[in-house]
Amino acid sequence: MxxxxxxxxxxxxxxxxxxxxxxxxxxxxxxxxxxxxxxxxxxxxxxxxxxxxxxRPDQPNPLQLEPRLRAMLAEFYGKADFTPDDIEALEFSRSNFACIGFNAADWRTLVKWMALAGKK
Missing domain, CATH: 1.10.10 (Arc Repressor Mutant, subunit A)
Incomplete structure (x- = not known):
């Protein structure tokens, strides 16, 4: 209602x-x-x-992430259209992302998004 x-x-x-x-x-x-x-x-x-x-043909893509999380990553990478490869290049680890304000829920979301791209 x-x-x-x-x-x-x-x-x-x-x-x-x-x-x-x-x-x-x-x-x-x-x-x-x-x-x-x-x-x-x-x-x-x-x-x-x-x-x-x-x-979009690029799957997964940043639009699939929550706006707040996407904004944090875009600022960190200096571009709005970052890719799973960009994230993997920085040694995809929880401690690396904690420094930009990621919490446990953010990390879980990012892990799921990376898994869509076949990244661990």
């Missing part, structure tokens, strides 16, 4: 309605409407990124 509400908030805001008008109709605060709108926009962007990632 909330998913339908959130989609309606997204559509109404994109149609030009104010946060105040939407908040009044749903009986929630303006800041809450803004939060829902921003979160739903991020989700939609991520769905589009994943669809684009599936269409």
């Amino acid at each position: 909330a998913e339908g509400r959130n989609q309606e908030i997204l559509e109404r805001r994109r149609a030009g309605e104010t946060f105040a008008a939407i908040a009044r109709d749903f009986g929630i605060s303006q800041p809450r409407v803004r939060q829902v709108f921003e979160r739903e926009e991020k989700r939609e962007l991520r769905r589009r990124e994943l669809a684009e990632a599936d269409r």
Whole structure:
């Protein structure tokens, strides 16, 4: 039920309605409407990124990684379109990536992504 509400908030805001008008109709605060709108926009962007990632010939590709993780790696490598080979070239190890702020979940995600490319 909330998913339908959130989609309606997204559509109404994109149609030009104010946060105040939407908040009044749903009986929630303006800041809450803004939060829902921003979160739903991020989700939609991520769905589009994943669809684009599936269409690309280079598999796996950086779009398959979460935006935060992808941004960290892009900054580390100095390019947005890094490859599993780039990561492997730096002695793919947990300790090497801990220095740029990787946590355990980030490391697991990267290991799975590398496995898609046949890298260990």
